[in-house]
Amino acid sequence: MTNYLILGTGVAAMGAAETIRGVDKSGTISFIGEDPHGYYSRPGLAYYLTGEVDEKLLYPYRPQDYKALNAHFYHGTAAHILTQEHIVELSDSKRIPYDRLLIAVGSSAIRLSVPGANLEGVVKLDHMEDAKRILSSAKRARTAVVVGGGITALELAEGLAARKLKVHLLIRTARYWSNVLDEVESEIIEKRLKDEKITIHFESELVEILGKRGKVSGIRLADGQQVACDMLAYGIGIQPRMSMAKEAGIACERGILADEHLRTNLPDIFAAGDVAQVYDPASGRSVIDSLWGPAREQGAVAGMNMAGKNMAYLKAVPFNVTRLAGLTTTIIGAVGSGHDGDPVTIARGDSETWRDVPDAIIAQSGFDINHMRLMVASKTIVGAIVMGDQKLSSALQTIIRDRVDITSIREQLIAPNAPLADITAQFWAKVHASRN
Numbered sequence: 405m406t407n408y409l410i411l412g413t414g415v416a417a418m419g420a421a422e423t424i425r426g427v428d429k430s431g432t433i434s435f436i437g438e439d440p441h442g443y444y445s446r447p448g449l450a451y452y453l454t455g456e457v458d459e460k461l462l463y464p465y466r467p468q469d470y471k472a473l474n475a476h477f478y479h480g481t482a483a484h485i486l487t488q489e490h491i492v493e494l495s496d497s498k499r500i501p502y503d504r505l506l507i508a509v510g511s512s513a514i515r516l517s518v519p520g521a522n523l524e525g526v527v528k529l530d531h532m533e534d535a536k537r538i539l540s541s542a543k544r545a546r547t548a549v550v551v552g553g554g555i556t557a558l559e560l561a562e563g564l565a566a567r568k569l570k571v572h573l574l575i576r577t578a579r580y581w582s583n584v585l586d587e588v589e590s591e592i593i594e595k596r597l598k599d600e601k602i603t604i605h606f607e608s609e610l611v612e613i614l615g616k617r618g619k620v621s622g623i624r625l626a627d628g629q630q631v632a633c634d635m636l637a638y639g640i641g642i643q644p645r646m647s648m649a650k651e652a653g654i655a656c657e658r659g660i661l662a663d664e665h666l667r668t669n670l671p672d673i674f675a676a677g678d679v680a681q682v683y684d685p686a687s688g689r690s691v692i693d694s695l696w697g698p699a700r701e702q703g704a705v706a707g708m709n710m711a712g713k714n715m716a717y718l719k720a721v722p723f724n725v726t727r728l729a730g731l732t733t734t735i736i737g738a739v740g741s742g743h744d745g746d747p748v749t750i751a752r753g754d755s756e757t758w759r760d761v762p763d764a765i766i767a768q769s770g771f772d773i774n775h776m777r778l779m780v781a782s783k784t785i786v787g788a789i790v791m792g793d794q795k796l797s798s799a800l801q802t803i804i805r806d807r808v809d810i811t812s813i814r815e816q817l818i819a820p821n822a823p824l825a826d827i828t829a830q831f832w833a834k835v836h837a838s839r840n
C-alpha cells in the first residue's frame with residue numbers, strides 16, 4: 405500500500421489527491437496544510453473584497469468531496485524534507501513518512517521592504533486571512549494607498565473603492581500592466597479607474613510609509629510628494645515558496661524544477677502548481693504559470709505519476725478570464741508588449757508566457773469597452789486579448805490552442821482598421837462547421 409503525502413491544500417494539492425484516489429483506492433493520502441481555511445478559491449478573494457461574493461461560495465468542496473478522498477489532514481507547517489529517510493518534519497517537530505511526496509505549497513506575496521512596512525494598516529492579499537484583515541482595516545479607514553501595477557493591485561484598489569474608501573494607486577511604470585497590455589489597453593483600464601474615482605500616480609516610487617502611534621498615516625514618494633492615508637495595501641509580485649525544497653537539495657531556479665511528469669530531480673518527490681517551474685517539451689523551456697487552471701492540471705498529472713501511471717503534462721495555451729476595472733478581459737497565449745516593466749516579476753493570475761513578445765504582427769480593433777488585439781504569426785494566431793464583449797474568446801482559445809491555419813484570412817486581419825471581430829467570427833463559423 406502506497407503512502408502518499410501532499411504538502412499544501414490548494415488547487416494543485418486537491419487535483420493530485422483526486423487523481424490518486426481515482427486510480428489507487430487503497431493507498432494512504434495525507435495532506436499537511438498551514439492555511440486554517442483549507443481549500444478555497446483564491447481568485448475569488450477579489451470578489452469577496454468587493455462584497456459581490458459571500459465567503460461560503462469560495463469553498464469548492466462539499467463534505468462528500470472530502471469524504472471521497474478518504475484522506476488524512478494535518479494542520480501545520482511543513483518545515484523540512486528529510487529525503488534519505490522519506491520523512492517530512494513539521495514546525496512542531498511531528499514527523500510524517502511518505503513513499504511519494506508532492507510539494508504543492510504555492511507562492512507567497514513579495515513583501516514590501518520600505519521603512520514603515522510593519523505599521524498597523526499595511527496589508528497584502530495572499531490568502532483568506534489577509535482578505536479578512538483588509539476588510540477589518542477598511543472599516544476604520546477613509547483613504548487607502550495601493551501599491552503595484554498588476555492584477556492583484558487592481559483588485560485591491562477596486563475592493564477598497566467598493567468599500568467606499570478614497571483610493572490612490574501607485575504604479576512604478578508609465579502605464580498600467582505595461583508588460584502584458586499595450587498602450588491602448590492600459591489607457592482603457594486607466595480611464596475606467598478614473599471613472600471609479602481611483603487616483604493613479606504613474607512612475608511613482610514609494611520610499612517610506614509614514615506612521616503615527618504605530619499606525620499608517622501617509623506615504624512618501626521618491627520625488628518627495630506625500631499622500632495622507634490610513635491604510636496601505638500592496639500587490640507587487642509573488643515568489644514560489646521553494647526554501648524548504650532548496651534546503652532538501654531539490655533543484656530550483658525561479659521555482660522548483662519539474663520535468664513534464666512533474667518529477668523533481670530527487671526520487672519520489674514531485675512538484676506542481678505555483679511553486680513549480682515545469683518543463684514544456686513544446687517550447688523546450690521551463691515555465692512558471694501562476695494560474696489556477698494550470699495548477700489544477702499539473703496537480704492532476706503529478707497525482708497520476710505518483711500513483712504509478714505514466715502521463716506527461718502538456719502545457720495548454722495560457723488562458724485567463726479576469727476583470728480589470730470592471731471590464732471582463734480574456735488573455736490567451738503570448739501577448740506581451742515587452743517594452744517596459746520588469747519581465748522577471750511574476751504576478752498573481754499571470755503566466756510567464758503572456759510576457760513573451762511573439763514574432764507576430766499586431767492586429768487591433770475596437771476601442772473602449774469592446775477591444776480585441778490579435779498576435780498574428782505567419783500561419784497562426786499566437787495570442788489574443790479580448791476586452792468587453794466575450795463572444796469570440798472561446799473561439800479564439802481554440803484557434804490559438806489548435807494552431808488553426810489562418811492563411812486564408814491573414815491579409816484581411818492585418819489590413820489597417822480591419823474589422824477583426826467580424827473576420828474572426830466568419831472564419832470561426834467555417835472552421836466550426838468543418839469540424840462538426
Ligand SMILES: Cc1cc2nc3c(=O)[nH]c(=O)nc-3n(C[C@H](O)[C@H](O)[C@H](O)COP(=O)(O)OP(=O)(O)OC[C@H]3O[C@@H](n4cnc5c(N)ncnc54)[C@H](O)[C@@H]3O)c2cc1C
Pocket residue numbers: 411412413414415416417436437438439442445446447448449450480481482483508509510511529530531556559645676677678679693694695696697699724725726752753754
Ligand atoms: C488574490 C488572488 C487573485 C488571483 N486571481 C487569479 C485569476 O484571476 N486567475 C487565475 O488563474 N489565477 C489567479 N490567482 C492565482 C491562483 O489562485 C494560483 O495560481 C493557484 O491558487 C495556485 O495553486 P497552488 O495549489 O499551486 O497554490 P496555492 O493555492 O497557493 O496553495 C498552496 C497551499 O500550500 C499551503 N502552504 C504553503 N507553505 C506550506 C507549508 N510549509 N506547509 C504546509 N502548507 C503550506 C498554503 O497555505 C496554501 O494552502 C489569484 C491568486 C490570488 C491570491
